Amino acid sequence: MAGASQPPVRLALDSLPGAPREQLHLLPCVVQHDGGASVQRYFSPAIRGPQEPQPGDESTVSFRGRMLKGKQVLVPEGYLGLVLEEEEEAPYLSPEERNVRVKSTFESITAWNLERAPNGSDEILMAFSWPKIAEGRMKTKVGKKSSS
Amino acid sequence: MDLGAFERDNSVNCLLDSAVPSVCRTEPCSLGIDEAGRGPVLGPMVYGICYCPVARQRDLETLKVADSKTLTEAQREQLFEQLNEANDFVGWALHILSPNFISTSMQQRAKYNLNALSHDTAIGLIQHALDSGVQVAEVFVDTVGPAEKYQEKLKLQFPGLEVTVRAKADSLFPIVSAASICAKVARDRAVKNWKFLEDLEDASSDYGSGYPNDPKTKEWLAQTLDPVFGYPQFVRFSWSTAQTILESKAAPVRWDDSEDDSSQKSAQSLLCFFARKDAPAERPLHRYFHERKLEAVTSL
Numbered sequence: 364m365a366g367a368s369q370p371p372v373r374l375a376l377d378s379l380p381g382a383p384r385e386q387l388h389l390l391p392c393v394v395q396h397d398g399g400a401s402v403q404r405y406f407s408p409a410i411r412g413p414q415e416p417q418p419g420d421e422s423t424v425s426f427r428g429r430m431l432k433g434k435q436v437l438v439p440e441g442y443l444g445l446v447l448e449e450e451e452e453a454p455y456l457s458p459e460e461r462n463v464r465v466k467s468t469f470e471s472i473t474a475w476n477l478e479r480a481p482n483g484s485d486e487i488l489m490a491f492s493w494p495k496i497a498e499g500r501m502k503t504k505v506g507k508k509s510s511s
Numbered sequence: 512m513d514l515g516a517f518e519r520d521n522s523v524n525c526l527l528d529s530a531v532p533s534v535c536r537t538e539p540c541s542l543g544i545d546e547a548g549r550g551p552v553l554g555p556m557v558y559g560i561c562y563c564p565v566a567r568q569r570d571l572e573t574l575k576v577a578d579s580k581t582l583t584e585a586q587r588e589q590l591f592e593q594l595n596e597a598n599d600f601v602g603w604a605l606h607i608l609s610p611n612f613i614s615t616s617m618q619q620r621a622k623y624n625l626n627a628l629s630h631d632t633a634i635g636l637i638q639h640a641l642d643s644g645v646q647v648a649e650v651f652v653d654t655v656g657p658a659e660k661y662q663e664k665l666k667l668q669f670p671g672l673e674v675t676v677r678a679k680a681d682s683l684f685p686i687v688s689a690a691s692i693c694a695k696v697a698r699d700r701a702v703k704n705w706k707f708l709e710d711l712e713d714a715s716s717d718y719g720s721g722y723p724n725d726p727k728t729k730e731w732l733a734q735t736l737d738p739v740f741g742y743p744q745f746v747r748f749s750w751s752t753a754q755t756i757l758e759s760k761a762a763p764v765r766w767d768d769s770e771d772d773s774s775q776k777s778a779q780s781l782l783c784f785f786a787r788k789d790a791p792a793e794r795p796l797h798r799y800f801h802e803r804k805l806e807a808v809t810s811l
Contacts, residue, residue: 396762405740428614428748
């Protein structure tokens with residue numbers, strides 16, 4: 364609905380093959396900051412847990428003096444996570460279209476919670492179950508014309 | 512005293528101790544407790560116990576131990592060496608509370624205040640001495656908070672021990688002075704040789720004593736600030752000195768459990784019940800999507 368008045372967004376697919384893989388962290392707080400963060404210098408060295416965490420593995424860290432517990436969560440099967448970045452040459456001024464590039468990709472994220480590790484009732488873990496349900500839903504609709 | 516165990520991972524607490532002198536396993540002992548580094552905004556807080564047979568406290572006095580605060584760093588180091596040489600009748604143990612532990616404990620959902628933390632650490636150290644086979648008979652403690660309450664708490668915990676909690680115990684009882692020396696030596700060494708687990712690049716390591724009013728500490732706090740992460744774990748985030756700087760200079764952070772958040776939720780304006788409801792309502796998302804914060808993206 365709202366998209367009708369928005370300019371189209373063009374994703375530069377050629378930026379995908381060269382994009383580095385990154386480890387993503389989902390924090391249980393809002394950091395009012397727009398821009399880069401020194402994750403490698405401050406955050407990563409402070410994580411305690413398995414060296415190379417496997418899905419489901421738990422670890423601990425602290426952020427701004429608060430204890431976080433985290434869990435490795437895989438992106439749903441058949442999906443790839445993308446971090447997109449708007450190209451600077453095409454600033455907001457051009458109303459016709461916007462161009463974004465793939466900055467990095469990810470196959471898992473570390474979901475962090477305040478003082479307790481994420482479990483099945485956390486939004487991110489529940490949300491990742493949707494693609495499988497959607498897939499099942501599509502299969503049952505084969506032959507019918509979808510109206511939604 | 513080898514702080515290696517703490518330096519290997521200074522984000523967690525560490526217990527260090529001397530061997531228990533055999534005489535302390537057979538004779539009733541006197542045990543003193545003191546702490547070092549309660550005030551500073553930087554580095555660990557160290558709890559120390561020192562013990563020796565009740566009958567040999569006079570020998571301790573000949574070592575001329577005194578309240579660690581009245582001694583220079585060199586004198587403390589020397590006295591600590593002497594205590595170690597007296598290992599035929601003097602033993603000690605230290606519990607180093609990492610600044611990360613202090614920050615995260617004090618800023619827990621269920622707040623854990625510094626006095627409770629102090630008391631629990633002291634209780635833990637007495638228990639450690641008992642578990643190591645020391646025949647503890649009497650305990651002398653420098654007070655944290657009101658002395659009577661603390662004394663009662665300790666007596667309740669250890670009904671078999673003679674407990675004396677007193678303000679300025681470190682200048683009254685030589686065994687407490689000895690404990691204060693052990694704690695202060697460990698605190699000084701830990702701060703001086705702090706190994707940052709973070710990569711601070713070219714940040715200065717001239718952070719001073721760590722006391723909030725030390726000009727070097729102030730300067731360092733002003734210069735080391737990172738807009739997102741704030742400070743390395745060396746800093747006690749729960750100290751008002753650090754919090755004031757973070758609030759004014761770093762990116763604001765809002766937590767799920769923060770107080771202003773819940774007050775916002777409850778402060779729903781009465782007017783909303785009178786609002787016109789004739790705006791065309793969007794078809795609400797099914798609860799399934801709502802609970803997962805999933806919505807269709809139609810633009811970036």
